[in-house]
Amino acid sequence: MTTDIDVTADRRQRSADTELRRRAKAVVPNGMYGHENMNAFPAIPQFIARSRGARLWDVDGNEYVDLMCSWGPVILGHGDPVVDAAAEEQRRQGDCLNGPAPVMVELAETFVETVADADWAMFAKNGTDATTMCCTIARAQTGRTMILVAEGAYHGAAPWCTPFPAGVTAADRANLLQYQFNDVASIRAAVGDRAGDVAAIIVSPFRHDAGYDQEFVDPTFARDVRAYCDEIGAALILDDVRAGFRLHHGGSWEPLGVPVDLTPWSKAIANGYPLAAVTGTDRYRDAAGGIFVTGSFWMGAVDMAAGLATLTELARRDSVSRMRDLGQHLRTGIVASAERWGFDVHYTGPAQMPNLLFGNDSDYELSIAFSAEAQARGVYVHPKHNWFVSAAMTDGDLDMALTGLDGAFAALRARYPRS
Amino acid sequence: MTTDIDVTADRRQRSADTELRRRAKAVVPNGMYGHENMNAFPAIPQFIARSRGARLWDVDGNEYVDLMCSWGPVILGHGDPVVDAAAEEQRRQGDCLNGPAPVMVELAETFVETVADADWAMFAKNGTDATTMCCTIARAQTGRTMILVAEGAYHGAAPWCTPFPAGVTAADRANLLQYQFNDVASIRAAVGDRAGDVAAIIVSPFRHDAGYDQEFVDPTFARDVRAYCDEIGAALILDDVRAGFRLHHGGSWEPLGVPVDLTPWSKAIANGYPLAAVTGTDRYRDAAGGIFVTGSFWMGAVDMAAGLATLTELARRDSVSRMRDLGQHLRTGIVASAERWGFDVHYTGPAQMPNLLFGNDSDYELSIAFSAEAQARGVYVHPKHNWFVSAAMTDGDLDMALTGLDGAFAALRARYPRS
Known part of the structure; x- marks a missing residue:
């Protein structure tokens, strides 16, 4: 399904993307909102046409190795045939019904079997839910x-947790206290x-605040x-x-x-x-059953x-190990490239x-320029947010990403000559 | 696709539903939560196996004419081929991507063209969003x-609006004032x-609070x-x-x-x-673009x-008129049945x-018994919440519903003889 990406192609001509941005501006506030809003990063295409495995194509036909995985969701790769077939088979039976289908029970049982601290599960639509x-x-x-909550941690985009204050009232945050991660x-x-009035402490598995080194x-x-x-x-x-x-x-944390x-x-x-989904222990089962x-x-x-x-295939394919191996090769290659071109990079997290x-880059000038050069060479990365390695990435995809990113460092060095 | 429903079949034997309820109880708080929770209405099947048009089948193979439309979403009928084909065609291209696909712009443009008060649109996943x-x-x-907000009106299930107070804090409701509809x-x-501190007044198009006569x-x-x-x-x-x-x-309100x-x-x-979706006028465009x-x-x-x-087909098929016509026939038939069997029914709303x-039924004893008799005769209705008429309903479906509901009134009369 995938093709070799021509890393020398100039992906900066984007007439279809420009036209869609113009049309969007008329009918969507700012033309786009939320985490996928690329107004601040014009070198990153706003509109995506199609995807397959660990590759995607923007609306001007430019192809990319995908290192964002749709900001996390697409773990087994775009259009995974096993997942799509299971979904399609269920669609032939029914989807949105007057009550749950039997698959709700199977899915809850699978969470309880898979997650050590899950005695029960509930399902919803948004992480914020x-x-x-x-x-x-x-x-x-x-x-x-x-x-x-840890200061700077992202736990969603409802008024109680959204990172930007517009339209948020003091009452929305009245019951929050902040701590420092670790x-x-x-x-x-x-x-x-106030220990007697603390209902919960929320922690992230590791510190993954956008724009900061991970910890x-x-x-x-x-x-x-x-x-x-x-x-x-x-x-x-x-x-x-x-x-x-x-x-x-x-x-x-298991x-x-x-x-x-x-x-x-x-x-x-x-x-x-x-x-x-939400999973929890028996201690919280009655409370979970009592909220509406x-x-x-x-x-x-x-x-x-x-x-x-997805949960079944992740286990069967040992996808966590595969993603870790791919990620380690990616890190090794990127760190070597950065060193070759003389950049002080902070490559952090799992x-x-x-x-x-980048070191000494508090306004993100270098990371924004680097991501633009990477995009221009067919590697989709984000300048501030953590990336995600897809379990669908092939060794060829990995090589393509490392080649493109090495080219991005080289181009960055041309723009910022060593002093 | 549909078959004639045997309205004399006894749908009260539900071994598969019972077994799924038992399994669910182990891995989901209460076995089910939210508006589709049927614990309070044991005569209504909890688990649904499949659906097509205006019909659905529970996990024991019992067939129903669907008068709930999945609590509203399924307006053109279950498995509408035009909608499903459009969705499938998009899936072949891509679904969850690093940015929106062009269809976001087309959909926003369609809302702006269709809705008089829409100068822009934004999209989300839940009505509560x-x-x-x-x-x-x-x-x-x-x-x-x-x-x-109007007292008793339902505007979603986040802490600021959920109808049940468990886990809700005073701060969640601190900025709400209540009025009476109409x-x-x-x-x-x-x-x-406090007029100078009022940001908004929320109204429902008509009063549709569950458990009350609509207005x-x-x-x-x-x-x-x-x-x-x-x-x-x-x-x-x-x-x-x-x-x-x-x-x-x-x-x-147009x-x-x-x-x-x-x-x-x-x-x-x-x-x-x-x-x-959210639509709004130009006066609110900048604010909409400024929230995260x-x-x-x-x-x-x-x-x-x-x-x-869906929006295209609703217009092309003139579905609102079709639903209104079907609904008027349904009302005429049900009111006649109620009269025939001597019941004081309140059949309210559009x-x-x-x-x-039912009149003099403040504990819903009659409406719960009636819905149980309807379910037993292959008509899926709810005892307290408003029903929804599907645009996919055929004249045959309508006849089947009216026959089943007339039988339900008759059975109710046998259980509650005239005094």
Whole structure:
């Protein structure tokens, strides 16, 4: 299905993209909104025409190796035939019905079998649905109100958590306290004498705030935050929306041996079909059953069938290992290229979800220029947000990405000669 | 595709449904949650196996004429071939991508062409996403915080609007004021001297609160609430999530000639594919572009292609007229049956979205028993929530529904003899 990308092609001529941006501007505020809004990065195409495996094509026919995986969801590759066949088979039966289809039960059973800390599962459509549900469940179980979040961590785009304040009221944030990732003393300080009113502490599996170097969790911090939650009777929520099933086939803290109470999932659990989930322990089962949450499409059977096939295929193909291997080769190659061309790069985080920033580049000038050069050479990367390695990437895709990125470093060096 | 339903069949034996409920109980809190939870109505099957047109089949193979349309989304009928073909064609190109596909622009253009008060459109996944976005946009535009909602109205299931309080904090509701539907004096009274802090008033196109007789909007109320919003500088939000494209091909208040500022849509706009939208006027465009809202799957191109095909087919087939005609025949037949069997029924609301309750039945004993008898005769109705008439319903489906419902009244009379 894939072709060899001509890394010398000039992908900067984008008449179809320009025309669609113009039309979009008339009928969509700003022409685009949210995390896929490329207004700030004009060198990145806004509109994508098609995709297959670890490749995608913009609306002007330019081909790319995809290192963003649709910002996380597409873990097995675009158009995975096994997932799509399972979804299509369910669609022939029915999708959005008056009640759930049997696949809801199979999917919940699969989560409970796969995730160490899952005694039950619930399903929704957005990662934000799932993070919000975890807060509501924790509040219902504890009868408390406060939620602790790490400063700068992204947990969704509802008023209580969206990173930009427009239209958000003080009341939306009234029950939040902030701490510093990997710093349990900052949690104790934020809580102060309000321990009896803390419903939950939300943690990310590792620090993956866009625009910052990524940071692994300190295992001592993980154990300490678990112990602190037990001490004060608060729920520990592990936000696995972005990292789930990329670091471990199960909860991302399972390799640390640190159990959690509630876990929101979304992104990669259905290979791009819209699905989110919450899993939790028996301690939170009654509270989870006592809150009222729902959506018109939450029981959509096609997306659940895709989710079931995705979890099954991830295990069968040992995809986590494959993504880690690919990611390690990518890191080795990129770090070598950066050194060859004399750039101080910060290549941080797990191999499967790397982030590339440059030293002394606080305004992102170099990372934006680098991503533009990469796009021009057929490698789709983002200048600030972490990338995602696809399990569908072939060794050929990897070589193509490394060739294109080496060319991007070379072009960047031409634009910024060594002083 | 459809068969004649044997209305004498006993659909009360449901071994497969019972077994799935048992398995679900182990891995999902309460076995099911949200609006599709049938724990309170054991005579209604919980699990649905398949569907086609205006028919569906439970997991025990029992066939039903579908008068719920998946609680609203399935407007053109289950598995509509035109919608499914458009979705499948888009899937062959790509679905969840690094940016939107061109279909986003086409869909936004179609909303702007179709809806009188739409100068722009944005897309999401849940009706709750859309109602919440409208509040955020109104707050961003006005710099104010308070939102007025009608007492008992359903605007979604996020903490600020969910109808049940478990896990909801006082801060979640701190910026809400309540009024009575169709009573502009109650709006003025609720606002009092806080007019300068009112961001928006949310209204439903008609009163469709589950468990209550439905109530049409008084055109004078609609005009007065519009004038009051203009007087105080607040946004008028028409919550068309449930009724959108069932009463009018466009905004539900267009036939009244009353313009609105912001409209959340979902349910029927993509015939069951998960999609929601917000439309608004130019006055709110900059505010809409200034808020940060997003979701991993919001730009999913397959669901947008389904939405585009749905809006196109609804217009081409003149589906609103068809649903109204079917609904009027349904009403005539049901009211005649009720009279024949001597029941005082309240059959309220638009013909396309009727609600059937019984007089002197405040605990819903009669309506629950009636819906159980209807289910047993192959007619899928709900005892408390409004029903939805499918545009796919054939005259044969209609006859089948009326025969089954007449039998349900007869059986109800046998259980409750005339005194």
